[in-house]
Amino acid sequence: MKMWNALFNRNKLYEEVGIENIDSTSLYKDAWKRFKKNKFAMVCLAAIVLLALVAIFAPWIAPHDPYKQDVLNKFAEPSLLHPLGTDNYGRDILSRIIYGARVSLAVGIVAEAIAVTIGVIVGVAAGYYGGKVDTVLSRIIEVFASFPFILFAIAVMFILGQGIINVFIAIGVIGWTGHARLIRSQVLQLRSKEYVEAAKAAGSSNFRIMLKHMIPNCLSTIIVITTLDIPSDIMLEATLSFLGLGVAPPTSSWGEMISVARTFLRQQPMFSIYPGIAIMITVLAFNTLGDALRDALDPKLKNM
Amino acid sequence: MVKYFFKRLGQALIVLIGVTLVTFLLLNVIPGDPVAVMLDKNATPQAVENLRHEWGLDKPLPVQYINFVLNAFRGNLGTSYFEKTPVMAMLLSGLSATLRLGGIAFIFSALIGVVCGTLSAVFRGKLLDRVLMIIAMLGISLPVFWIAIVLQIIFGLKLRWFPISGIKDLSGYILPMVALGSTYAGSMARLVRTSVLEAISQDYVKTARSKGVSEAVVIIKHVMRNAAIPIVTLSGTQIKSILTGSMIIETIFSISGIGKIAINAIMVRDIPVIQGTVLYTAALFVVINLVVDLLYGVIDPRVRVS
Numbered sequence: 001m002k003m004w005n006a007l008f009n010r011n012k013l014y015e016e017v018g019i020e021n022i023d024s025t026s027l028y029k030d031a032w033k034r035f036k037k038n039k040f041a042m043v044c045l046a047a048i049v050l051l052a053l054v055a056i057f058a059p060w061i062a063p064h065d066p067y068k069q070d071v072l073n074k075f076a077e078p079s080l081l082h083p084l085g086t087d088n089y090g091r092d093i094l095s096r097i098i099y100g101a102r103v104s105l106a107v108g109i110v111a112e113a114i115a116v117t118i119g120v121i122v123g124v125a126a127g128y129y130g131g132k133v134d135t136v137l138s139r140i141i142e143v144f145a146s147f148p149f150i151l152f153a154i155a156v157m158f159i160l161g162q163g164i165i166n167v168f169i170a171i172g173v174i175g176w177t178g179h180a181r182l183i184r185s186q187v188l189q190l191r192s193k194e195y196v197e198a199a200k201a202a203g204s205s206n207f208r209i210m211l212k213h214m215i216p217n218c219l220s221t222i223i224v225i226t227t228l229d230i231p232s233d234i235m236l237e238a239t240l241s242f243l244g245l246g247v248a249p250p251t252s253s254w255g256e257m258i259s260v261a262r263t264f265l266r267q268q269p270m271f272s273i274y275p276g277i278a279i280m281i282t283v284l285a286f287n288t289l290g291d292a293l294r295d296a297l298d299p300k301l302k303n304m
Numbered sequence: 305m306v307k308y309f310f311k312r313l314g315q316a317l318i319v320l321i322g323v324t325l326v327t328f329l330l331l332n333v334i335p336g337d338p339v340a341v342m343l344d345k346n347a348t349p350q351a352v353e354n355l356r357h358e359w360g361l362d363k364p365l366p367v368q369y370i371n372f373v374l375n376a377f378r379g380n381l382g383t384s385y386f387e388k389t390p391v392m393a394m395l396l397s398g399l400s401a402t403l404r405l406g407g408i409a410f411i412f413s414a415l416i417g418v419v420c421g422t423l424s425a426v427f428r429g430k431l432l433d434r435v436l437m438i439i440a441m442l443g444i445s446l447p448v449f450w451i452a453i454v455l456q457i458i459f460g461l462k463l464r465w466f467p468i469s470g471i472k473d474l475s476g477y478i479l480p481m482v483a484l485g486s487t488y489a490g491s492m493a494r495l496v497r498t499s500v501l502e503a504i505s506q507d508y509v510k511t512a513r514s515k516g517v518s519e520a521v522v523i524i525k526h527v528m529r530n531a532a533i534p535i536v537t538l539s540g541t542q543i544k545s546i547l548t549g550s551m552i553i554e555t556i557f558s559i560s561g562i563g564k565i566a567i568n569a570i571m572v573r574d575i576p577v578i579q580g581t582v583l584y585t586a587a588l589f590v591v592i593n594l595v596v597d598l599l600y601g602v603i604d605p606r607v608r609v610s
Contacts, residue, residue, distance in 0.1 A: 139315065143322030146589045147582065148548040151566060155330055155582055158570045235447055239552060242449050243567060255447070262453055262556070269457045276450035284445035 034296040041292030044285040055101040064092035096252040107237040108230040114172025119179025127187025145177040162248040220297035228290035231283040382576040391580040402561035412485035417492025425500035443490030452483035499531035540596030
């Protein structure tokens with residue numbers, strides 16, 4: 001929110017000084033114009049909105065209770081009553097997939113928020129202060145980047161135990177290194193700009209310069225990397241749950257469903273297919289959205 | 305180059321020390337006494353004490369850490385609580401399986417990625433480009449473990465062409481290789497396409513074409529060489545992702561590599577084995593990063609200066 005306030009206040013500042021027709025958000029307006037031209041990206045944006053609505057209104061949309069077992073009716077074939085059939089406990093697969101969207105999106109949002117916060121703080125500090133601070137922070141980034149993503153997350157889940165909050169933490173504390181690196185290199189370029197010197201000359205504190213100048217100027221990068229990282233977080237959650245180290249049962253998660261389905265490949269092969277398609281659509285939508293945002297926000301790549 | 309080499313080497317050493325510190329701390333905040341896990345509930349306090357002494361767990365943490373690092377550098381990671389075999393021996397046998405699978409999956413993904421990416425760039429905007437890029441995007445968006453399961457259903461259970469678990473002969477490698485390689489082939493193809501497109505629009509390519517050099521020579525000699533830099537960087541990331549992905553694939557196809565060892569160890573709380581796998585894969589990643597950076601310096605001399 002602070003980032004948006006910084007942008008907003010700048011507009012107000014222009015108004016106060018009496019300069020009109022200067023639109024400091026024009027970058028974002030231009031970007032939106034470019035973005036709208038990308039039809040496939042618009043479809044993906046709509047898909048994400050739809051998915052979010054499905055996740056929020058899951059109790060009203062799902063045809064059945066995702067936890068209600070009906071052992072007499074296990075591995076039911078798709079029918080009007082159970083559009084995708086039932087699982088090994090006779091639970092409705094469609095309802096479980098709908099509820100699974102909640103876990104995936106929550107992980108995408110919360111875990112990514114943790115990763116972005118750490119990444120931005122470390123990246124801005126390293127790039128802005130430079131020197132010893134940069135050396136130390138860069139080595140810390142490298143240390144965390146050296147751990148295999150999945151193995152580290154597995155180890156953290158092992159220590160903390162199953163549960164969605166722990167999944168947020170496990171993914172958040174390992175997922176920030178890429179963000180920190182990118183932001184650091186951007187801030188390195190930004191800090192020699194005239195307006196930074198001007199701000200310093202005007203007596204702005206380092207903290208203020210970072211908050212009001214560095215972060216708003218990195219905002220488009222932050223938006224793009226966040227969007228492009230959400231799918232990998234969703235994928236990682238699915239993988240953890242697939243390995244039995246993600247959300248705690250009976251919470252339904254797409255990865256956990258595939259893991260269960262794996263045991264019953266011979267009885268009900270389609271059972272393992274549906275959650276995978278759900279993951280694919282979600283990840284594809286976020287990836288495409290991220291690509292389109294990058295093309296729209298980063299004019300250097302505009303003509304590619 | 306020599307200066308750059310030593311600077312990078314020094315950094316890698318510092319990172320390696322950081323890795324040991326994080327691994328050690330990570331595994332020492334585990335709730336519950338590891339000794340209690342190993343012994344049954346009726347063990348006498350004396351037996352617990354003896355075991356703690358035997359494992360060096362009665363010493364202060366900094367001493368334990370230093371012992372851990374010294375032992376790790378000597379290749380001694382202790383013995384598995386359950387298998388009673390040295391962790392190092394388990395790791396080495398697992399590593400060879402993982403590297404073999406990862407190696408062929410990497411070659412598979414790199415070949416497909418470079419060929420498809422280049423074709424896509426050369427036929428930019430045409431139908432072939434569209435189709436290849438959609439397939440690449442689908443590959444990236446599918447979880448590795450799901451692709452593996454679908455392959456098992458189609459080629460293992462229905463068609464019965466390939467075995468669905470274990471590696472007895474070469475045919476056992478096919479499904480894991482395809483499952484593991486397809487995701488990374490997708491991201492490779494996309495990056496190759498972008499880098500080739502970037503290189504293709506450079507002035508020296510126009511010059512070469514206007515000299516009358518044939519298109520194939522232009523692409524191979526002028527475009528590919530300049531597109532190689534981002535590709536080498538991605539290869540580093542790629543190898544790491546493939547090794548990580550291999551851990552999941554090993555579990556699905558019952559291949560006894562590092563991943564299966566690590567995941568089994570986690571299920572039974574075998575701490576020395578977990579510690580060993582985390583530490584050694586991280587160390588391997590530090591080495592891969594170092595090699596990629598040094599290669600980068602060889603290919604692009606501009607890197608050494610900064």
